[in-house]
Amino acid sequence: MSAPLKPPAAETYHRPAGLAGFAADWASDQRAFKNVSWGKAMMWIFLLSDTFIFGCFLLAYMSARMATTVPWPNPSEVFALDIAGAHVPLILIAIMTFVLISSSGTMAMAVNCGYRRDRRKTAALMLVTAFFGATFVGMQAFEWSKLIAEGVRPWGNPWGAAQFGSSFFMITGFHGTHVTFGVIFLLIVARKVWRGDFDTERRGFFTSRKGRYEIVEITGLYWHFVDLVWVFIFAFFYLW
C-alpha cells in the first residue's frame, strides 16, 4: 500500500504561508493531500460520488412529491405503531435512527482502538457495530413487511400518490443495501483484525497486498457516511 506517513522534511524547501500556502500544498509534488493514504483518499472520493447518487434519488423523490396532484400519504400516520394500546407515530423509525447513530459511536471507538493496535477490542467493537447495523436492516425488513401487508406496493397504495410507495421502496431499499454491504464489510475486516492480519502483515486473498489497521478507519468512513445519509432520508422522507 501507499505510505507509512512520514512528515516531509521541512528544511529542504519552504512553502509559503496562508492562502498561497494552501494552494502550494495542493499543487505540491507527490501528494495533493499530505498524510492522507491512498485508501482513505479513494474512499473519500467514492463517498463524494455516492453522495451524488443519494442526492439524485432524494431530489427525484422531492420533485415527485411536490408535483403530485393526488394527496401524499401522511408519514406520521403510515409509520405509526400501536404499542400497548397507545398509538405512537414514527416510533419504529425513531428506534432505527437511534440504533444506527449508536453504531456510529461504536465504530468511532473501534477506529480509536485500531490505531492503538488493540486487536481484541477493535474486533469486538466492530462486531457490535455490525450487530447494530444488522438490527437496523432487520427492523427495516419488519417495516417493509408491515407496509406490504397493509397494501403498499411500488405501483400504488391505499392512501394516495403512487410515488409514495415507489420512492419509499427505492430509497430505503438502496440505503438498506448500503447498510447490508457495510455489515458484510465490517464482518470481513473484524475477522482480519481478530486473526491479527494487520500485525503479521498477512497478504490479502485477492489483492495480495499487506493490510494495515487503517482499513478499520476506511470502513468507518463508509459507515459514518451511511449513517449521515440516513439522517437526510429521515428528515426528508419521514419528517416532511
Added chain:
Amino acid sequence: MVDVRSGLGEALPPPEVEDVELYHPHSWWTRYVFSQDAKIIAIQYATTAIAIGMVALVLSWLMRLQLGFPDTFQLVDAEAYYQFITMHGMIMVIYLLTALFLGGFGNYLIPLMVGARDMVFPYANMLSYWIYLLAVLVLVASFFAPGGPTGAGWTLYPPQALLSGTPGGKDWGIILMLSSLIIFIIGFTMGGLNYVVTVLQGRARGMTLMRMPLTVWGIFTATVMALLAFPALFVACVMMLFDRLLGTSFFMPAIVEMGEQLPYGGGSPILFQHLFWFFGHPEVYIVALPAFGIVSDLISTHARKNIFGYRMMVWAIVIIGGLSFVVWAHHMYVSGMNPYFGFFFATTTLIIAVPTAIKVYNWVLTLWRGNIHLTLPMLFALAFIVTFVNGGLTGLFLGNVVVDVPLSDTMFVVAHFHMVMGVAPILVIFGAIYHWYPKITGRMLDETLGQIHFWITFIGAYGIFFPMHYLGLIGVPRRYYELGETAFVPDSVHTLNAFISIMALIVGAAQIVLLFNLVWSLRHGREAGGNPWRATTLEWQTPETPPPHGNWGKELPVVYRWAYDYSVPGAPEDFIPQNQPAPSRVSHEAAS
C-alpha cells in the same frame, strides 16, 4: 524557462510515497488476461472499445444507406433504423469514446506520465475492465434478444422508451440497455477512483500538479467529472428500470396506448430529461477534455515549442469542467421549461465559450513560429483544431434559445454534435494512436498508410457533416427513417443525402486502413527506439520500450522541470526531458 511554475525552485522535496507493492504475476493468465498491470488493462480497454466501435460504425453505414438511397436498399426497415440510431449513439458516446479515453489512454498514460509504477489499486483497476466487458456483452446481447435492441434514441426519453410503439420498449431491449449502463457505471467507478487517486496521491518526486502534462490534466478532470455526472445517469436508469419492471410511475404519466389506458400515472418525463442531461452534458466534456489535453501535448511536441499559456490551459480545463455542470438544460429548450431557465442556461452555455476559446487561441499561438513537423500526430492535431472550431461555432447558434428552437431536432443538431464531440475527439484519438503506438509496441506505424488514412478521414468527415448543416437549415428533421414526398424538402436534399452516404461509406472503409496498419506494424513497423519523437514527458524516458511491469526498473524517476521544455535557448538538444536536472544541479552533484 526552466522552472517558473512549480514554486519548488532548485530544492527537491524528499520522497513521501513509499515504493508501491506490485503484484507479480505467476502465469500467462495473470500476466496477459487477468492482468493487474495498468498498461495491459489499457490495451484490453482499447481493444474492446474499438471492437464495439466498429459495430457502431457498421450501424451508421446501414443508416446512411437507408437515408441516401431510401428506395434502393431493403436492408433496413423503420424499426431497425431506430434501433441502429440508438445503438450507434450510445455505443459511440459511452462504450467507445468514454471507455477509450479514460479506460484506454487514462490507464496507459497516467501512471507513466506522473512517474508511478502502476495505478494505486491495480486489483480494482482489473475488475473495472472486466465489469466494462460485461456491460459491453449485455449491450451486445440486446441485438439477439427477442424484439431486438431498444429504439428509443440514445437519450432514451420516456414515456416513448417504454411503450410498445418503440422497438424493444415492451421487450428486452430497454431492460438490457439500462442494465448495461448501470453495469458500465459500476465498472467505471472502480477505474475512475484509481485514476483520480493516482494523479492526486501517487506522483513522482518533483511532479507537482503544475508540472503535469496537459494530457494528465485533461484525463484527470474528465474522470472527476465522470464520477460526479454518472450518478445522475445511474439514478435515472434505476428509476426507469423500476418503471419498466415493477410498474412504478417515476417517469410515466397517465397514458393511453392503442386505446388502452396503461396502469401508469403521475410520473414526470421531464424529470428524466433533467437527470439524463445532468449526466449528458458533462459527458460531452468528459469526452472533450482528454482530447484537449492530448492535443496540447501533440502540438507542443511536434511543433518543438512549449505550450503557450500552460497555466491558462490548466485553468481553462478546470473551469470548463466546472461550468459543464450548470448548462445541462440547454438540451431541453423545447421540452417545456420556465423561460427564465432558458435564459439562465443560455448564459452559462455561452460563458463556456470563453475558456474554450482561450484553449483554441493557445493552440494556435503554440503553432505560431513553431518548428512544425507535419508528422501524422500533428496532422490530426491540426485537423482537430479546425474541426473543433467548426463544431464550437455551431454550438453558439444552438446555445441561444431563439436560434435553437427552430433548429431543434433538425440535421443541424446532428451536424453540430458530430463535429464537436464525434469527429473532433476521434481525430485526437487517431493522432494519439500514431503518437503513442511506438511506446506501446516499440515500432512505428507505417507513414504512407497513415497519410492515406488521415486525408480520407479528414476530408471525408467534412464531406459527411458539412452538408448536414445545410440540410438542417432547410428544416430536414433528424431521426426520420425516410423523408418521402415532403413539400418543403427540395430535390437537392436527396442528392446531398446520397452524397453524404457515399462519403460515409468511404470514410468508414478508410478505418480499415488504420486497423490493418495497427496489426501489420506490430511485426513489420520500423523500430522506434525509446523516444522517437524526442519528447520531454516521462513516458518517453522509461528504461525499456515497451515499458515493463513496474515501468521504471529499480529507481523511480525524479522530475526537475515542466513538460514543455522544447527548443530551450542554449540547451544542447531541442528538448529537455522532465527528469533531467538543471545544469547547475548536475555540476553541483558532480563536484560533491
